[in-house]
Amino acid sequence: MEQRKVMEIKNVSMIYHTLDGETEALKDISLDIYEGEIVVLVGPSGCGKSTLLSIVAGLLKPSSGKVLINGKEVKGTNKDVGYMFQRDHLFEWRTILQNALIGLEIQNKVNDETIAFVENLLETYGLGEFKNHYPRQLSGGMRQRAALIRTLALQPEILLLDEPFSALDYQTRLRIADEIGTILKKEKKTALMVTHDIAEAICT
Numbered sequence: 508m509e510q511r512k513v514m515e516i517k518n519v520s521m522i523y524h525t526l527d528g529e530t531e532a533l534k535d536i537s538l539d540i541y542e543g544e545i546v547v548l549v550g551p552s553g554c555g556k557s558t559l560l561s562i563v564a565g566l567l568k569p570s571s572g573k574v575l576i577n578g579k580e581v582k583g584t585n586k587d588v589g590y591m592f593q594r595d596h597l598f599e600w601r602t603i604l605q606n607a608l609i610g611l612e613i614q615n616k617v618n619d620e621t622i623a624f625v626e627n628l629l630e631t632y633g634l635g636e637f638k639n640h641y642p643r644q645l646s647g648g649m650r651q652r653a654a655l656i657r658t659l660a661l662q663p664e665i666l667l668l669d670e671p672f673s674a675l676d677y678q679t680r681l682r683i684a685d686e687i688g689t690i691l692k693k694e695k696k697t698a699l700m701v702t703h704d705i706a707e708a709i710c711t
C-alpha cells in the first residue's frame with residue numbers, strides 16, 4: 508500500500524533578528540513525514556527544535572522555505588495539527604475531565620458526543636477513575652497522559668510534541684515515552700517530536 512505524505516518541510520530556514528544581531532536558528536531543513544509515522548528529531552538545547560515545531564504549527568513564519576500539510580502550504584494555525592508542550596500546562600483548578608475538554612470548550616464543541624469521546628480516551632488510557640480528580644492528585648506521568656488526551660480530544664491528524672517528558676524523572680520518562688508512543692500508534696496519529704534526550708527518542 509502506498510503511504511500518504513502528510514507533512515513536507517521544504518528548505519526551511521529561520522533567522523531571528525534582534526537588537527544584538529542575527530541568530531540563524533534553522534538552515535535549509537527538509538523532511539517528509541508519511542501517514543502514521545512517528546518521527547523524532549534529537550538535538551542539543553538551542554539547536555532550533557522549538558522553532559521548527561512553531562513553524563510547522565503555523566505560529567511562526569519561516570525566513571525562507573515552506574511547510575505543506577496534506578499538500579497545502581501552512582499559512583497560520585491549522586486544526587489538523589495538535590501541539591503538546593514541554594510542560595503539561597494543566598489548570599490546577601479544573602478536574603482532569605474539565606482540563607481534557609478545554610480545547611473543545613474554546614472551540615464551542617462540547618456536547619454529549621465529544622464528552623463521550625474524551626471520557627472514552629481517559630478510560631482507555633487509565634485515567635477513567637481520575638476524571639474528577641484535580642491535577643495535583645496525579646503523578647507526573649499521569650498528568651502528561653492527561654495533557655496528551657487534551658490534545659487528542661480535538662482529533663488532530665498530526666501531533667507536534669516538544670520534549671513532552673522533560674519535566675519527568677528519568678524512570679518515569681522512559682515509561683511514559685513508551686506509553687505515549689503506544690497511544691499515538693493506537694490512535695493512528697502522525698507525529699513529529701523533538702527532544703534533546705536520545706533515550707526518549709529510542710523509546711518512542
Ligand SMILES: Nc1ncnc2c1ncn2[C@@H]1O[C@H](COP(=O)(O)OP(=O)(O)OP(=O)(O)O)[C@@H](O)[C@H]1O
Nearest residue numbers: 523524525530532551552553554555556557558559
Ligand atoms: N524569539 C526569538 N528571538 C531571537 N532568538 C531566538 C528566538 N527564539 C529562539 N531564538 C534563538 O534561536 C535558537 C534556536 O532556539 P530554539 O528555542 O528553537 O531551540 P531549541 O532546540 O528548541 O532549544 P530548547 O530545547 O532549549 O528549547 C537559539 O539560539 C535561540 O536563542
